[in-house]
Amino acid sequence: MSIELRPLGVACNIACQYCYQNSLRDVAATTPKFDFDAVTSAADAMDEPLNLFGGEPLLLPLADIERLIRFNCERFGRAPLIQSNGALLTPDHVAVFGRYGAKVGISVDGPGALNDARWAGSLKRTRVSTAATLLAIDLLLDAGLCNGIMVQIGRANGVGERLDELCTWLAELDRKGVPSARIHVLELDGTAARAAHGLSVAENVIAVTRLVELAKGFQTLRFDISSDRRDMLMMDDEAVACTFRACDPLVTEAVVGLGGDGEPHKCGLTDKEGIDFLKADEPRHERYLALYHTPQAYGGCHDCRFFLVCKGQCPGSAIEGDWRNRSDNCEAWRQLFAHAEAELVAEGSMPISIHPRRPEVEAVLVDAWSRGENPTLASLRGTLGLDLAGSQP
Structure with missing residues (x-):
């Protein structure tokens, strides 16, 4: 576990039109002040290392960033990871990061027009910002500090010729040595963002499926969306996305967060009201108990064979922004899991989604949730003695 530090809250140098933090920005009167002592005291008390997030963490003066990196190295023995859109990164940043081995992940949706949803105030400024982001990737690669990229799939980069361009660019990044890409099915809040940037179920499935097939020929670049679905279906969930x-x-x-004033927060994906809610004291699992029992016609997951592996997906992507519902992208995920399921069956495996003991596993997991526990599927596979590798249960 590590701490996700937003040193300047959700302040950012650009204005991504689909950003899940926009509801927080809409009600923010000012950018919060950064308090190094408060942040490091909190991290020390929590006994967890920092990672730099945002908003945009590179808005923080470089001297303060270096102080945070040095603190992390001295207190926890490693440099923080940094997630940035890269547009503000300079050779001076790279020099500082290189002294400590601090790696940077870049949030970008592609070159040129593919990145236009990451808006910088005008089309000209947006394209300049995107060019700076692409240069940042090259600077980080040259220094051995590129941790990977994060890509949102939407209308600007996920259909027709734009999807072709995205594939060509990702292949170029593979040749350059970018190690990983987190591919996101776009989580959208509000009808305006959905109309401008959202894809249909069929478009999402086509885009993700094509990217997964493309990645099979890559040498270095790996997609989490390729491995996670297969791992979940084989009950190997120790390292999958949250x-x-x-x-x-x-x-x-999965998110232990701190603001720049040292105050704790949780993941902002579920803060639809613009309120940066504090974390509850301990986790509970009412959402998943409810989804398991609620008919699909009413926003639940009852009788879905992929419930064990999907679990209604991220509460931040729930229908109508209400985390009690399953994901608004449910049907896309259903089809994507079905594709991965068919691949595994063709390879001779028996994924849990079609295993005759699936109801037994569901019952054990639901019972654990009712007792406040959240065991991994991998642990249940071992406890129940399930063999999914062969074609026979």
């Missing part, structure tokens, strides 16, 4: 792990929207176990 969206598959029954996240409590009031605790968000």
Whole structure:
């Protein structure tokens, strides 16, 4: 576990039109002040290392960033990871990061027009910002400090010729040595953002499926969306994304957050009201108990064979922004899991979604949730003695 530090809250140098933090920005009167002593005291008390997030963490003066990196190295023995849109990164940043081995992940949706949803105030400024982001990737690669990229799939980069361009660019990044890409099915809040940037179920499935097939020929670049679905279906969930792990929207176990004033927060994906809610004291699993029993016609997941592996997906992507519902992207995920399921069956495996003992596993997991526990599927596979590798249960 590590701490997600937003040193300047959700302040950012650009204005991504689909950003889940926009509801927080809409009500923010000022940018919060950064208090180094408060942040480091909190991290020390929590006994967890820092990672730099945002908003945009590179808005923080470089001297303060270096102080945070040095603190992390001295207190926890490693440099923080930094997630940035990269547009503000300079050779001076790279020099500082290189002294400590601090790696940077870049949030970008592609070159040129593919990145236009990451708006910088005008089309000209947006394209300049995107060019700076692409240069940042090259600077980080040259220094051995590129941790990977994070890509949102939307209308600007996920259909027709734009999807072709995205594939060409990702292949170029593979040749350059970018190690990983987190591919997101876009989480959208509000009808305006959905109309401008959202894809249909079929478009999402086509885009993700094509990217997964493309990645099979890559040498270095790996997509989490390729491995996570297969791992979940084989009950190998120790290292998958948090969206598959029954996240409590009031605790968000995967995110231990701090603001620049040292105050704690949770993952902002579920803060739809513009309120940066504090974390609850301990996780509970009412959402997943409810989804398991609620008919699909009413926003639940009852009788879905992929419930064990999907769990209604991220509460931040729930229907109508209400985390009690399953994901608004449910049908896309259903089809994507079905594709991965078919691949595994063709390879001779028996994924849990079609295993005759699936109801037994569901019952054990639901019972654990009712007792306040959230075991991994991997642990249940071992406890129940399930063999999914062969074609026979």
